[in-house]
Amino acid sequence: MYRSLHEGWTVTATGTAAGTEEDPRWRRPASLAGVPATVPGSVHTDLLAAGLIDDPYRDDNELALGWIGRTHWRYTTRFQWRPEGFDRVDLVCDGLDTIAAITVNGHRAGETRNMHRRYRFDVTGLLREGDNDLEIAFTAPYEYALAQAARLGARPGPYDEPYAFIRKMACNFGWDWGPTLVTAGIWRPIGLDSWSGARIAQTRTSSRPDGVDVTVAVERAVRAPAGAAVKVSAPVGGVQAAAGAAVKVSAPVGGVRAAAGAAVEVSATVGGVRAEGRLAPGEDELTLRVDIPEPRLWWPRGHGEQHLYDLVVTAAGDTRTSRVGLRGVELDPDAFRLVVNGEPVFVRGFNWIPDDPFPARTGPAELAERFGQAIDAGANALRVWGGGVYESDDFYALADELGLMIWQDFPFACAAYPEEEPFAAEVEAEARDNIARLMGHPSLVLWCGNNENIEGHQHWGWPAELGGLSWGAGYYFGLLPRLVAELDPARPYWPGTPYSGAPDRDVHDPATGTIHIWTVWGSKDWTHYGAYTPRFVAEFGFQGPPAYATLRAAVTDDPLTPDSPGVRHHQKAADGNAKLLSGLGEHLPRPETFDDWHYWTQLNQARAMAFGVRRFRALMPYCMGTVVWQLNDCWPVTSWAAVDGGRRRKPLWYALRRAYAPRLLTFHEDGVAVVNDTAEPWTGTLTLTLRALDGTALRTEPVAVTAAARSVAHVPAPAGDKDQVLEAALDGRRDLRFFAEDPHVPFPPAAFDARVEAIPGGYAVSITAHTILRDLALFPDRLHPDATVDDQLVTLLPGESVRFTVESPAELDARALVAHPVLRCVNEARP
Structure with a gap:
């Protein structure tokens, strides 16, 4: 029996992190005791709701809040409880952020040090009939992370922030698109689970095209002798001990190993087919194979239906239900080509960052809106980027329903990570937990070890800075592939991105594996995308400001200018505004007003990314994927996103909707590419018309063309002059090619x-x-x-x-x- 504990919480500041120096920009309220707290939530959102801090998204208010991540916090609540005859009562914490000590009625119940994993603590002997007090004391994230950095030695990273030394959402510490808002709190559900006999501790579902394999782990309730120490268990990845004592538990999936007792009958039912098994006393895990006659497959968007089956698992009266899809997925490593149910899939994707710096605020409604924007833009995939979190169950369930493939990074990004303890154990615990939690989702098609850390070691001068210190290689090439092979062997693993398939290959080699293209935006004009012939582009992007209404709501500058204080503060990229202007290149005129700057930089962003996507799609099947950086913003900011922090679609979104259309007509190099990413041939007459700028047809050439299913046909195209435009048209689709940059084309004034x-x-x-x-x-x-x-x-x-x-x-x-x-x-x- 589960009971949530989401009511009656308050939060109190209990001290300042050791070594903290007051910043004159900080604005700390005089009283921070007994503030009403929302659970799930975070300190920031509680203080904001209480009117104790200003909106961190407005102007530069973010800078006034740096003290929050350097403060210790205590959450407390009181709840009623009475014994109901259960053998065990566990406190289940689905997400604590991050370094926490849990106390029940004055007795230590357990400790946590990882935002990315779930914990379960046996509190049977700590509860009392009537009022019970639950306290969760959070250590200031900066205090913990900086102490670990001092103990283990500094590691290189992109910012002067210690995020690599705490298992917490990295972008909490700021990014080149995100604010520095270092959180603490109960960010996912918390409650009591009362049970007797045996419970299902974990199910791991591995999908096949003809059925599923369901691994079921059980835990048996074991009453401690009178006076014995209270044991505290975690569902995956190890055990936290009461009162700080160490407890070693041998458990293949992290739960408590079953004690001798009655046998447990286990069953799994899918699509009307039931498989049964029996766990003998002392056994804690078995795998049931369920074969489905005449199976209906789950397909990615654009390749078939997204059929889902109900899965019901029972053991000793405990029941778990979920939805599963039948499908197979493979990765051709050299070509980096995803194959689902035997069919190669061109990935039309977006990178996904946390949709809010305070992730408890991202619920089903927000996910449905954002996924809808991705799908309406033509996407069939999202990459969950490694500087964020493993997303909620709702996230992956919605992807299952909608046919969005999910590429899941493990949460490591752009920094060297220590492999010493306690981090090695925590990484294993979180990986075991999340592999088991997510592997039943058919939408999840790839595990990836990290974001840009292998590149950092190869190209950013890390070896000299590290001086022999660990940097995460043991995770990406050892621990994580081993865990995926053990727990989720039917799903591919890739050590990192960019990555070319072997540790001794240059990650920048476009001929194998994945690449990230940041020469464009960083130093090159966006036409430089034309110099790349990649297998798979997992990141590429170009900046543009948010919608006018989004910027105006966040910035009180009067007047707004590209360099007014609030606009500058909502540009986090180094030299970002200068790159926006230089990025206009010869493509557009120099802006003289804010309105021109806003329109032309948004337009340039849209043109840049449409050019890149069209270029790489025209290379299919040599190139088999583009994952645009990025779909979403987490706050109002000038960034690479297609949907800004106000949830408004930028011009980029509309341009990508055309570029990601299943059938695309696009000028490519010296001709026209007829891109057909559908299951049927595309046959028709391509009409090439050279026109004067006044619309007069100077030359028309019809060409019979056929693009087979999932292929590209190429047709030569004539050249023209700067006062002409070439029109390509086929079945109501068209593309236009101008023969000079806009400032050099003799356009007439618009009428x-x-x-x-x-x-x-x-x-x-x-x-x-x-x-x-x-x-x-x-x-x-x-x-x-x-x-x-x-x-x-x-x-x-x-x-x-x-x-x-x-x-x-x-x-x-x-x-x-x-x-x-x-x-x-x-x-x-x-x-």
């Missing part, structure tokens, strides 16, 4: 007719072009922050029309809706 019609829920905006209109865009959020538009960046030739649908919860000014700076195009007539 058009605009009509605004009120419709239910918003407006229809119809634009008819009298001249060419280059990258026409509508920004209704400038009139109301919740107004949205269905399309962006549409180029019209003379005589063509487009109809935008604007959704708005309030009435908008119709004239303003079709005027500068709401309606934009590159060759607009200046106001």
Whole structure:
């Protein structure tokens, strides 16, 4: 019987981390005792709800909150309990952030030091009938991490932050897109589990195309003799002892090994098929094979249905239910090609960062919105990046339902990590826990050891800095592949990204494995994507500012300028604004106003990433994946995201929706690529029309073309001059090629007719072009922050029309809706 313990909590500051020096920017409230706390939650959100701190997303308020991660915190609650005849009562902690000591009625129940794992503590002998007091004391994260760094020796990393020395979400400590908001708290559910006899300690489900293998581990309740020490158990990865004493427990999956007692009958039922087994006294684990006649497979989006079966596991009266999908997944390591159910899959993906610096605030509704934005942009995959967390059960269940493949990094990112204790044991414990927790999800197609740490060791000068110290290689090449092979052998493992398939190969070699492309944005123009012929691009991105409404809500600067204080604070990348301007290159004019800067840098971001995605898709099947950095932001910031911190779609999102379409027509090198990522051939007549800028057809060439299923056909294309445009059209799809950069094309000043019609829920905006209109865009959020538009960046030739649908919860000014700076195009007539 499970009972949540989410009510009646308060949080109190109990001291300051050793060695902490006060920063003059900090604003610490005078009283921090007995603050009402929400569980699950975090200190920051509790203080914010109590009105004790200002919104950390607004202006530079983030800087005033640095003291929170350098403060010790105590969460307390009182709850009623009465004995109900159960043999055991466990305190189940699904997520404590991070270094914590748990006390029940004044007695130590256990300790934690890992945000990324679950804990279970036997509190049977600590509870009393009536009122019970539960206290969780959190050590300041900085105190713990800095002490470990001093003990083990500093390790290289991208920031002057000690995140590698604490098993905690790395990006809490700031990133080049994220704030430094170092949290503490009960961030996932907590409760009491009362049980007798035996319970299911763990199920591990391995999917096959014809069924599943279900490994069931049980734990038996063992009453301690009177006066014996209380044992405290964790479901995976080892045991925490009462009162700080060490307890060694031999358990293959981390639970308490079964004591002698009655046999336990175990069953697993999938799709109406039941398999049974029996655990004899002293046995604690068995595997049941369930074969499904006429199985219905789970497929990634665009490759078939996402059929899911109910799985019911029983043991000694305990029951666990879940949903599973039948599928096989393989990885061709040299080509880095994912194969699902025997079919190669081109990965059209996004990198996923934690959707909020306070992850307890990311629930099913937020996930559904964000996944919907990924799918609507054409994605079939998300990569859970290694600087964040193993996401919630809801995350993976939703991916199962929607057919989004999940690439899961283990949480190591951009730094050298110590392999000494206590970290080696903690890494093993968290990996065992999360492999078992997540492996039943068919959407999970790949485990990856780390983000950019092998690259760091090869290319960032780490060996000289380390001087022989450990850096994580033992995890990526030893521990983690061993655990995956032991627990989840049917799913591929990759040591890190970028990685070329062997420790002695250069991770920058595009011919094998995965690469990250950061020469573009870092130092090269985005046309440099054309110099790469990769197998798989797991990261590449280009910055752009957030939506105007997102920036305006977060920044009080008056006026807004690219370099005003609040705008600068919401740009975390080194030299970010300078790179935005230099990145415009010859592609667009120099901005003279904030409005120009905002539109042109957003447009340049969209063009850059669309060019890269189109380039790499045209290389299929040699290249078999693009994972754009990144889908989402966690707060309002200028970044690489397609969806900003206000959950608004940037122009980049609309450009990627076109570039990720299952059937894509795109100019590629000296021709046209007909990209067909569907199960049926794409056959038709490709029409190539060379036009003057006034729309006059100068030359038309029809070409019969067939792109077989999951393939690309290439057609040569003619050249032209800067006062011409080449149009490629096939089955209602088209692409346009201009023969010079926009500032050098003799575009006429834009002329058009605009009509605004009120419709239910918003407006229809119809634009008819009298001249060419280059990258026409509508920004209704400038009139109301919740107004949205269905399309962006549409180029019209003379005589063509487009109809935008604007959704708005309030009435908008119709004239303003079709005027500068709401309606934009590159060759607009200046106001």
